Amino acid sequence: MTKKIGLLLGPILFLIFYNLPFIILNSEADKVIAVAIWMIVWWITESVSISVTALIPLTIFPLLDIMDLKSVAANYGSPIVFLFFGGFIMALALEKVNLHRRIALNLVKFTGTTPNKVILGFMLATAFLSMWISNTATTVVMLPIALSVIQLLINDDDGFTKQDKYFALSLMLGIAYSANVGGIATIIGTPPNTVVVGFLEQEYQMDISFLKWMIIGVPFSSIMIAVIYFLLTRVIYPNGLKELHNASEVIDGELAKLGPMQGIEKRVLMIFSITIFLWISRIYIKDLVPFIKLSDAGISMLAALALFSIPFSLSKQQFILDWKDTQKMPWGILILFGGGLALASALSKAGVIEFIGAQISGNQNSSAVLIGIALVGIILFMTELMSNVALVAIFAPVVAGIALGLDQNLLYLLIPTAMASSCAFMLPMATPPNAIVFASGYIKVSEMAKAGILLNLISIFAISLFMYWIIPLVF
DSSP: OHHHHHHHHHHHHHHHHHTOSSOSSOHHHHHHHHHHHHHHHHHHHTSSOHHHHTTHHHHHHHHTTSSOHHHHHHHHTOHHHHHHHHHHHHHHHHHHTTHHHHHHHHHHHHHOSSHHHHHHHHHHHHHHHHTTSOHHHHHHHHHHHHHHHHHHHHTSTTOSOHHHHHHHHHHHHHHHHHHHHHGGGSTTSSHHHHHHHHHHHHHHOOOOOHHHHHHHHHHHHHHHHHHHHHIIIIIISOOOOOOOTTHHHHHHHHHHHHOSOOHHHHHHHHHHHHHHHHHHHHHHHHHHSTTSOOOHHHHHHHHHHHHHHOEEETTTTEESOOGGGGGGSOHHHHHHHHHHHHHHHHHHHTTHHHHHHHHHHTOTTOOHHHHHHHHHHHHHHHTTTSOHHHHHHHHHHHHHHHHHHTTOOHHHHHHHHHHHHTOOOSOTTSSHHHHHHHTTTSOOHHHHHHHHHHHHHHHHHHHHHIIIIIHHHHO
């Protein structure tokens, strides 16, 4: 019913606001606001795919003479779109050769096989993979392995006890939550990060390097992983189990199924490692070799080109990736980036962002600290109910206007906005990882909400600390 209402409400509200008998800001801004309302309604209700909604600027802006088609289309080909495109290609390669599974299993094996160490191993492996591939794919990889471990408890002599249930709960929730916060660590880890970076680059010519984001993202993700692990295993769902029989055999069995590392895996690992090295060291390479014009998007595309053109069997003309492998790629997310950037660009050019800033700066009672914390809280709890990437696409221009009004560095509010959008712990529908582990049957909504509400509040506190203490040190 919500989707049906939203499908009609979006264009109806657009027509109402477009044909108002009075001017809100100016004739140009009012047209953009009317289109924005249509997009926001469809993004919130998901009446159509959020990627389809992102096509509205490409079709409606030229018709209403808000922006010409060439200017709108440029947003869909932004360098940040190609940064994420290359990241997607690299993720496809990792998944195709099962290297992501091998990495995950070895990380779990490394941490140990006592119950809480198993949970920690799964969380660390999930978080690491989520830095480079989608949190959905990461959770899908980890879930069957985790279910095999839980099955050991179901089949043991004492059956599935309350302690066993708490272990299963902690394991399932630990995987979902680690997938969510792991993506915060890198620009390509989750789409909201890329939306914010692209918005800042396109509208304000502010470049955030891969390394600088990691300097913020990796410590935050690490702290949240530690907090989640401690709360799940010691406070909310302590299992009290001393040992987990045959857990190491399960992990070894899964590794045995993969067999020894093949040549194609080694090639993917080499390209993956070189790409990460270049992303991290780009700014230093630029200083040492100034005539080489490296960019994060350029490095990403070089990796994609290598994966399509480096053969693992030259005689058979077989390459690591073929173009048909891109059928599995979420192309809609790339369109979503373009739509979000186009909307933000139109809002900026029409003066809407400046208007928001003027309203905030005109209020002498505005507290930058309180407004920042309030924004983080609003975004964090709203992301429980709607797509985080759509939420950031909507909020990024608004937050930019607020930052300008408060005379704050844009990064101090926009980076926390992206971070908050990935901290959804309460509800199954909040993120794909939450939904996937909920579908396992070992978690009730009330049990997820019990852990999630506490973690949401802790996230607000942690992001606020980073917003006012850590981010200013880096930028």
